[in-house]
Amino acid sequence: xxVSIIGxxxxxxxxxxxxxxxxxxxxxxxxxxxLKAWNNKYKIFDNNIDNSEYGEIIILAIRPGIAGKILNEIxxxxxxxxxxxxxxxIKIDYIKQYLTDSIIVRAMPNxxxxxxxSVTAYCYDNIDNASLTNVKKILSKLGTYVEIDENxxxxxxxxxxxxxxxxxxxxxxxxxxxxxxxxxxxxARELAINTFSSTLELLNKKNMSPSDLRDEVMxxxxxxxxxxxxxEKGNIRTAxxxxxxxxxxxxxEISEKLYK
Numbered sequence: 001x002x003v004s005i006i007g008x009x010x011x012x013x014x015x016x017x018x019x020x021x022x023x024x025x026x027x028x029x030x031x032x033x034x035l036k037a038w039n040n041k042y043k044i045f046d047n048n049i050d051n052s053e054y055g056e057i058i059i060l061a062i063r064p065g066i067a068g069k070i071l072n073e074i075x076x077x078x079x080x081x082x083x084x085x086x087x088x089x090i091k092i093d094y095i096k097q098y099l100t101d102s103i104i105v106r107a108m109p110n111x112x113x114x115x116x117x118s119v120t121a122y123c124y125d126n127i128d129n130a131s132l133t134n135v136k137k138i139l140s141k142l143g144t145y146v147e148i149d150e151n152x153x154x155x156x157x158x159x160x161x162x163x164x165x166x167x168x169x170x171x172x173x174x175x176x177x178x179x180x181x182x183x184x185x186x187x188a189r190e191l192a193i194n195t196f197s198s199t200l201e202l203l204n205k206k207n208m209s210p211s212d213l214r215d216e217v218m219x220x221x222x223x224x225x226x227x228x229x230x231x232e233k234g235n236i237r238t239a240x241x242x243x244x245x246x247x248x249x250x251x252x253e254i255s256e257k258l259y260k
């Protein structure tokens with residue numbers, strides 16, 4: 001099946017690399033010179049109109065600020081085709097103003113897409129079973145995926161979209177703590193990163209709640225409870241909740257500005 005990707009920044013390029021073995025991938029971008037380096041791996045076009053005509057599925061991985069321009073360019077070539085939008089803040093209803101006869105899917109990935117470990121939330125409007133199967137096939141190549149109501153997409157942006165940055169700050173804090181206590185930097189980094197990754201794997205594989213795992217580690221009067229006391233005293237839960245909520249609020253503001 002032919003998949004045309006419009007926009008080849010971080011997200012577009014990552015999608016192309018993830019699905020290239022399973023789909024016939026074509027690319028177009030604002031910079032054709034940039035695309036020439038990938039000519040031996042993908043079919044490339046010097047304009048979005050021809051690229052959108054070529055593909056059976058169209059993926060939009062472009063900046064939201066140029067959404068109207070690109071949608072207007074391709075509208076005559078995507079009738080009865082499926083269009084998967086990775087544009088932040090662009091609602092399905094907005095896309096349908098231009099693409100009235102297309103199947104529209106909206107997706108929100110996160111930065112682990114770089115290693116095919118994205119957590120991608122997606123939603124859609126009036127999709128048939130065959131198209132939904134293809135959506136899941138594509139998203140599965142990017143990592144894991146979660147179907148969600150479009151009303152929650154801004155909240156998803158705050159939680160899983162911005163989440164890797166919040167996790168990185170927590171990991172960085174633990175690395176610095178290890179260094180502060182005398183552990184060499186490289187070893188502190190290895191210990192902290194692997195502690196995070198193995199703990200998350202344990203939660204996932206054993207289907208444990210975070211509180212149950214905490215109780216397994218924590219003993220009365222022990223080292224862990226002493227550390228948890230300091231975390232709670234520092235309002236870590238409130239700080240993390242406020243960070244996710246602030247990202248959600250900003251995402252909503254950006255989305256609303258596009259419709260004024």
